[in-house]
Amino acid sequence: MAMDPLDAAMKACGADAFVHYAAGEDADMRYLTRFVMHDAFVFYKKRRLPGTIIVPQMEAERAGRESCAAVITRTQAGLPGIVKKEKDPWKATAQMIAGQTGKTLLVSPTLPAALLRALEEECRVVVDNGTTEKMRAIKTPDEIRLIRTVQKKTEKAMGLGISLIGNATTKKGILYHDGAPLTAEIVRSAMHKQLMDEGCRAVETIISCGEDSAFPHIIGSGPLVPHEPIVIDMFPKDEATGYYADMTRTVSKGKPDPQIAEMYEAVKEAQKIGIKTIRAGVSGADTHNAVVDYFKSRGFESDTRGFIHNLGHGVGLQVHEMPTVGPSGGPLEAGFVVTVEPGLYYPGLGGIRLEDMGAVTAKKFDDFTKFEETLVL
Template sequence: MRNVMGQEQLDVVIILSKENRRYFSNFTGTSGALLITNSDLLLLTDFRYAEQAKDQAPLFEVKQHTGVLQEALGKQLKEMNVRHVGIEDSLTVGFLVGVKKETTTCEFHSIESEVNEIRKIKDEGEIQKIKKGVELCDLAFNHILSFIKPGLSEKEIGLELEYVMKKNGAEGIKANHVIASGERSALPHGAATNRIVNAGEFVKMDIGAVVDGYFSDFTRTVVIGEPNDKQLEIYEIVHKAQEEALNYIGPGKVCSEVDEVARSIIREAGYGENFGHSLGHALGLHIHEKPAMRSTDKSVLEPGMVITVEPGIYLPGWGGVRIEDLIIIREDGYENATKSTKELQVIDPQ
């Protein structure tokens, strides 16, 4: 970050988002601001988190403020007599107005792309946390195969998955769990409802465990009872699209080109309009980070990037299939952290 400050001629950088606060300082409280200069590290927080901050962020001088954070931050900037200030895009207009009430000499500059660039390469410590999360997803999926049966609701299935992950070490789950059955499996982000699952239906499960702040992401689609020809067709197309993308992916490959490998298979099978999201996305302290494997992202994959590969086909009124693995880009190729089978799992309807 200090290298960025030198290049951009910034006097100070303010870090406010919870993910970036944790990344740069290890502080996990819900309120606070980091101020990084070329010589100092300051963490502003209130009474609730002052002791926690001292324990979690030993490299930072912890300064306890009173009143609202934005006003305290503005006063601190005024005291420091700085002019060029780097800020994240997550800073709200209202918060910035509050800061400016206390200081009128600062010029604010976005550092969002620079922060994304710093965070996109994960070190081995970060990777191990993500891999542990994927292990919990694998464990939950293997358990749920013997749990699912007709008559259960989507919510019951989702709660069981969550229970298994948390019981075995997850500190949380990603917010957008998808448990979608029957015709609802055509919803890419169909959150669990009270809908009852029935024989003859797909059940799509997109889950993720959080370990020490780091997210994982995992999707499998199963069928209750013997699949019909249409279900087999759609599943095999998605499976093939993912396998071809995995055969292509690796360091030096361009995100948009990897996306096209999978997308072309689905398009040539006649379902191009039914695959409307990107092939994958990076993750870490946030469930969706950059880069993304989509047609508009020309980023080059580098060792240390962690990214999902998740093609899907979604047919409104009928159902849908998605298969998702979590990939770590390595010097000599990639490591697939997801171990669960991708063969279509047929759930006994009895």
């Protein structure tokens, strides 16, 4: 078995232990500990040993049940004695960490600056170059199963949102549902509530209609209208596991402008090309550029208009994480979970985006997303 990447990073700089300090919402912390606590806590791992977390007494029992790390309490780590002499909380925490670990520490790049300075008074400290983030990028079969699960729940919510639009009626140029205007807010709220019932939290789901859809970061508000593109982009998090899904569909209630229909066909084909390009060893840059070239062949630019963002990104305990599937993207590796989300955006006309998520394997892109791609409802 290959050496644990954290052990390798410690060995390279002669560190006795690796240290992280964050709240459990922090993706690295959740990955290392599988424990979520509102307040920040300490994780450390000595070479060739499993990790340990230091938590308050009140959380110790839950941590023992939920965390994959060993658990000791702050009292067991000597904090009560330390704080009698050291009133600065960062220095006290640093002394507690030093007492449990060693003379040379490798610390997380996101360790708080104040804790780094306090640790420097106790030990030699090397700041790590993102080893945990790199470990997170390659998913185990278990992680892939968890991500598929949240993707399935997301597709179900997408189905609900699209059916609300598909079943709407049109009156005075806007969509109606149950006798009231059908707004972006109503569709978003219905999808979010269904996701909540499935244990998922979605925020800022994009439901942007008409000219708004030409701006990928407008989340959309107000009544939806027929014959215009409606971009639905959602990225819920499964609260129990911490893993995200990410998907986008674009629909139109009734036929849209022929230019929109042409853009849709181009984006759908671009997505197929992106997906076909992906396998371990191909770079994120080459994948992105294959899509740029295709768009160019169809007369669509990739500049301030047209295809204006990266083709994709990693998804896991963060909705945006390594790797990059864009101009700066390096080789894709088996186990990466990435999105493939070409889009075309023309201010004054509208935007189209289609986004699937799946895993990179030795031979192909294993697409988790089964949801159909149909523009006109």
